[in-house]
Amino acid sequence: LIGLKERLAELIPEKQEEVKWVKKELGAKVLGEVTVDQAYGGMRGIKGMIWEGSVLDADEGIQFHGYTIPDCQKKLPAADGGEEPLPEGLFWLLVTGEIPTKEQVKLVSTEWAARSALPSFVEELIDRCPNTLHPMSQFALAVTALQHESTFAKAYAAGTNKSKYWDSTYEDSMDLIAKLPNIAGRIYRNVFKDGKVPTIDMDKDYSYNLSKLLGYSDNKDFVELIRLYLTIHSDHEGGNVSAHTGIVSLEAATFYVCDSDSLFPTIPQTHLVGSALSDPYLSFAAGLNGLAGPLHGLANQEVLRWIIHMKDELGSTEVSDEQIKEYIWKTLKGGQVVPGYGHAVLRKTDPRYTAQREFALKHLPTDPMFKLVSQLYNIVPGVLNEHGKTKNPWPNVDAHSGVLLQYYGLVEQDYYTVLFGVSRSLGVLAQLIWDRALGMPLERPKSYSTAHIKKMFANK
Numbered sequence: 162l163i164g165l166k167e168r169l170a171e172l173i174p175e176k177q178e179e180v181k182w183v184k185k186e187l188g189a190k191v192l193g194e195v196t197v198d199q200a201y202g203g204m205r206g207i208k209g210m211i212w213e214g215s216v217l218d219a220d221e222g223i224q225f226h227g228y229t230i231p232d233c234q235k236k237l238p239a240a241d242g243g244e245e246p247l248p249e250g251l252f253w254l255l256v257t258g259e260i261p262t263k264e265q266v267k268l269v270s271t272e273w274a275a276r277s278a279l280p281s282f283v284e285e286l287i288d289r290c291p292n293t294l295h296p297m298s299q300f301a302l303a304v305t306a307l308q309h310e311s312t313f314a315k316a317y318a319a320g321t322n323k324s325k326y327w328d329s330t331y332e333d334s335m336d337l338i339a340k341l342p343n344i345a346g347r348i349y350r351n352v353f354k355d356g357k358v359p360t361i362d363m364d365k366d367y368s369y370n371l372s373k374l375l376g377y378s379d380n381k382d383f384v385e386l387i388r389l390y391l392t393i394h395s396d397h398e399g400g401n402v403s404a405h406t407g408i409v410s411l412e413a414a415t416f417y418v419c420d421s422d423s424l425f426p427t428i429p430q431t432h433l434v435g436s437a438l439s440d441p442y443l444s445f446a447a448g449l450n451g452l453a454g455p456l457h458g459l460a461n462q463e464v465l466r467w468i469i470h471m472k473d474e475l476g477s478t479e480v481s482d483e484q485i486k487e488y489i490w491k492t493l494k495g496g497q498v499v500p501g502y503g504h505a506v507l508r509k510t511d512p513r514y515t516a517q518r519e520f521a522l523k524h525l526p527t528d529p530m531f532k533l534v535s536q537l538y539n540i541v542p543g544v545l546n547e548h549g550k551t552k553n554p555w556p557n558v559d560a561h562s563g564v565l566l567q568y569y570g571l572v573e574q575d576y577y578t579v580l581f582g583v584s585r586s587l588g589v590l591a592q593l594i595w596d597r598a599l600g601m602p603l604e605r606p607k608s609y610s611t612a613h614i615k616k617m618f619a620n621k
């Protein structure tokens with residue numbers, strides 16, 4: 162039985178050769194041009210980054226090494242008696258590009274359970290946080306503090322050859338992922354419960370243990386939900402804020418700021434926090450701070466808050482389409498966004514939304530809050546289209562996750578993004594391991610000032 166690290170070690174030389182070939186043969190090809198609008202517009206649509214684990218198609222949604230979410234639900238191993246994919250299998254797929262066997266997934270579960278203990282100073286650090294400190298801030302703090310344990314940082318300080326960086330990055334990544342349930346569980350218990358944290362069960366899978374630490378493992382449907390949740394939130398290619406901040410790799414591609422008759426080549430060779438050879442703990446903590454923004458991962462808490470506010474304002478979950486329309490318009494006219502709708506890349510309903518909707522249809526079809534979410538699905542896109550600004554009026558992943566969690570009793574919305582963060586570790590750390598294996602360079606795109614842009618195009 163070949164373990165994950167052994168398989169990775171076999172794949173690295175092959176991939177290094179492949180990348181060498183691509184750079185030699187295709188290195189001079191142009192991926193696209195960059196306009197001044199894009200420079201002001203959050204770099205939307207600029208193609209300038211390599212991300213191995215997943216690619217996002219505007220219409221089809223995310224594919225992990227070519228596998229869609231329904232493919233993963235069919236092909237990745239499930240737990241005994243369960244149906245949803247185990248996130249351990251998804252991590253294997255992200256790292257190797259291959260579908261693991263049930264036995265290989267079990268190896269990962271066992272390894273994560275074995276590496277799960279927190280140093281006592283990190284436990285104390287979490288325990289000392291005031292309950293009023295947002296769970297995401299506590300999460301990022303704890304992950305930063307775990308840096309104390311970094312194998313990569315120690316190997317770097319000891320002068321390790323860079324060809325070996327991937328090894329300690331792998332070890333740190335496995336340790337970090339393994340410890341996240343204990344961090345997340347502790348934060349939840351401290352902020353919302355009595356502060357008593359149960360222990361990890363060494364024979365169980367990652368999602369079961371996370372559910373146990375949160376206090377919901379008696380409900381097997383909740384555990385199944387967490388398996389699905391951790392799988393679908395894991396990775397969304399490289400340009401989103403949490404992936405990009407924390408751990409990003411950009412190959413040397415040539416870009417041009419263009420107008421009709423002049424080309425200004427710039428050569429950004431990019432990485433962000435991870436590209437500075439900050440270790441996996443520091444890099445992932447940076448990503449978590451990005452995920453904590455309301456236009457990104459925090460949207461999942463905002464969605465439920467917005468729906469509950471609507472329910473309270475309208476006095477019931479039985480509301481007419483007209484009342485909902487009015488509420489949406491009030492949000493828009495108040496200069497706010499409708500949380501859970503729209504996306505920087507997607508132009509259709511997010512398949513991560515669809516997967517959660519299917520889960521709800523199976524497990525909670527008559528829940529009044531789910532019915533409300535379904536009603537919104539029928540109404541919001543029309544209103545956003547009429548409003549006329551949003552490029553994508555369809556729901557994203559965050560429009561659905563909160564309603565599933567609240568059904569099982571996890572009603573504390575401020576906590577939701579922590580679960581997103583646990584899942585996101587799988588995608589960004591898989592990429593970081595490859596960044597080090599492929600020797601990706603420091604990320605450093607070129608910027609201009611407005612004055613410079615004007616000067617550049619004067620008299621043109």
Ligand code: FAM
Pocket residue numbers: 205401455456457458460493497498499500501502503504505506550551552553557558559
């Ligand atoms: N409600 C109201 N207005 C919206 C909107 C929404 N849901 N989505 C986009 N717009 C507006 C947007 O604010 C912008 O207005 P201005 O021109 O006044 O700045 C305009 O429509 C064009 O924006 P866009 O090009 O369609 O979207 P962006 O690529 O700029 O932004 C999002 C993408 C996700 C930030 C944006 O759709 C949004 O704010 N959605 C609500 C928050 C949300 O659900 N975020 C979670 C995204 C999720 F997938 C994740 O990261 N977890």
